[in-house]
Amino acid sequence: WDSCVYPNRKDACPHQAHQVMGPDDGGMDEEWTVGMHEADKASTGDKFTIKFLVSHDGHPKRVTWEKIGGREEKEEAPRKVPEKVQKMQEPQEAAGRPGRFSAPRKWEEPAEEA
Incomplete structure (x- = not known):
């Protein structure tokens, strides 16, 4: 401050x-x-x-x-449902690069809502 x-x-x-x-x-x-x-x-x-x-x-x-x-705008806005969602996988150590990690992503179908 x-x-x-x-x-x-x-x-x-x-x-x-x-x-x-x-x-x-x-x-x-x-x-x-x-x-x-x-x-x-x-x-x-x-x-x-x-x-x-x-x-x-x-x-x-x-x-x-x-x-x-x-x-008012928030109530009127339609909810978008994605066709597919992107999920992060567990981070994996990068091959040949100790201490470096990556988290591959994969596309999945969205879960059904109850």
């Missing part, structure tokens, strides 16, 4: 004014909090893309995020 980047307030977010601090050893009680501000429109199971933006000279500039998916 000798070199952290952090906001100058607790529960900071892109929807409220704040400054990006650091990198240094501060920020023990300050953090960004995704989903707390009503503008995030967040609920349990939502997914966000978080971006850490830096200036052209590499200094921390800001943190942003946007919602990319949620619980």
Whole structure:
């Protein structure tokens, strides 16, 4: 924790004014909090893309995020059943190469679900 980047307030977010601090050893009680501000429109199971933006000279500039998916999308997504599955076999020592191991893979039919 000798070199952290952090906001100058607790529960900071892109929807409220704040400054990006650091990198240094501060920020023990300050953090960004995704989903707390009503503008995030967040609920349990939502997914966000978080971006850490830096200036052209590499200094921390800001943190942003946007919602990319949620619980509704997970419920509607069809489940893919593989035609065949790949299984790893026990690692075997490579011939003529002591201390080197490989784990061959083989394709198998998927197990029937109960």
